[in-house]
Amino acid sequence: xxxxVSDVLEAASAEGFVTPSAADAGVDHSTGFLRRGVDQxxxxxxxxxxxxxxxxxxxxxxxxxxxxxxGNWVLVDRADRRCTFLKWAVGELDLADRxxxxxxxxxxxxxxxLRGVANLVTARGFGSPATTVECAAPLLSEGGRLxxxxxxxxxxxxxxxxxxxxxxxxxxxxxxxxxxxxAFLSGGACPERYPxxxxxxxADPLF
Numbered sequence: 001x002x003x004x005v006s007d008v009l010e011a012a013s014a015e016g017f018v019t020p021s022a023a024d025a026g027v028d029h030s031t032g033f034l035r036r037g038v039d040q041x042x043x044x045x046x047x048x049x050x051x052x053x054x055x056x057x058x059x060x061x062x063x064x065x066x067x068x069x070x071g072n073w074v075l076v077d078r079a080d081r082r083c084t085f086l087k088w089a090v091g092e093l094d095l096a097d098r099x100x101x102x103x104x105x106x107x108x109x110x111x112x113x114l115r116g117v118a119n120l121v122t123a124r125g126f127g128s129p130a131t132t133v134e135c136a137a138p139l140l141s142e143g144g145r146l147x148x149x150x151x152x153x154x155x156x157x158x159x160x161x162x163x164x165x166x167x168x169x170x171x172x173x174x175x176x177x178x179x180x181x182x183a184f185l186s187g188g189a190c191p192e193r194y195p196x197x198x199x200x201x202x203a204d205p206l207f
Contacts, residue, residue: 002091002092002093002094003089003092003093005026005027005063005064005067005093006027007092008059008063008089008092008093009023009024009026009027009058009059009060010023011085011089012057012058012059012060012085012089013058015058015081015085017057017058017059017082017085018057018058018059018060022058022060023058026059026060026061026064027064028176028177028179029060029061029124029149029176029179030060030061030064030065030068031064031068031176032149032174032176032177032179032181033061033065033122033124033147033149033181034065034068034069034147035174035176035181036145036147036171036174036181036183037171037172037174037183038174040174040176043120043145043147043183044069045065045069045070045071045119045120046069046070046071047070047071048071048072049071049072049119049120050071050072050073050074050117050118050119050120051065051066051069051071051072051073051074051118051119051120051121051122052073052074052076052114052118052120052121052122052139053065053073053074053075053076053121053122053123053124054076054106054121054122054123054126054132054135054136054139055076055077055106055123055124055125055126055127056075056076056077056082056086056101057077057082057125058082058085059075059085059086059089060124061122061124061149062075062122063075063086063089063090063093063095063099065122066090066093066095066098066099067093067095071098071119071120072098072099072100073095073098073099073100074099074100074101074102074114074118075090075099075100075101075102076101076102076104076106076109077101077103078103078104078105079103080103083101083102083103086101087101105198106126106135106136106139106195107135107195107196107197107198109139110135110136110138110139110194110195111138111195114139115138115139116138116139116140116141116188116190117139117141118139118140118141118144119140119141119143119144119145120144120145120146120147121136121139121140121144121145121146121147122146122147122148123136123146123147123148123149124148124149125149126148128205129148129157129158129159129207130159130162130201130205130206130207131201131205132146132148133146133158133162133163133166133168133184133206134166134194134195134196134201134206135195137166137167137168137184137186137190137194137195138190138194138195140186140188140190141186141188142186142187142188142189143185143186143188144185144186144188145171145183145184145185145186146168146183146184146186147181147182147183147184148181148182148183148184149179149180149181150173150180150181150182151180152178152179152180158170158182158207159206159207161207162206162207163184165191165206166190166191166194167186167187167188167189167190168184168185168186168187169184169185169186169187170182170184171183171184171185
């Protein structure tokens, strides 16, 4: 490894991709994505399995999780500048053999090469709950999980009717330190019409 995670997150903060506080808490907060439920059951991503981090930005949580797991990872972001940074960071952390950065729209990828292949999808501030589940559910293989970072306010932000439509089971929320997370388990039968184009999602959100 030619660089450390802390160095990479410091660089992400200097570039304005994450806030200084997010960079400082980046490792601890990212670790929480892999501790499911009140009993902190580990979520594993073994060799040959695929994780996809949507809206990777400055690399949280995807870069950190890639270094903590044995699986392959795809980090997705739409902005060229952030993708250039992520590619640099992957090299710095010596992860290029199993981490790919894709600069593109998650909607296109979920209707193409990444559809139905992810064992784990992570989202930290990707978008609204409706946008997040609509874009993430098609990426998941049967038995795959979507794990999201939740706001501290608590309460349900998720429509059970829409989760049923997307074949997602809400596995509930958990807390690690001051952060909150929630997981959704895929039954592998997300309807082919999802995800819709971004303009349609904005004009007619699922909930």
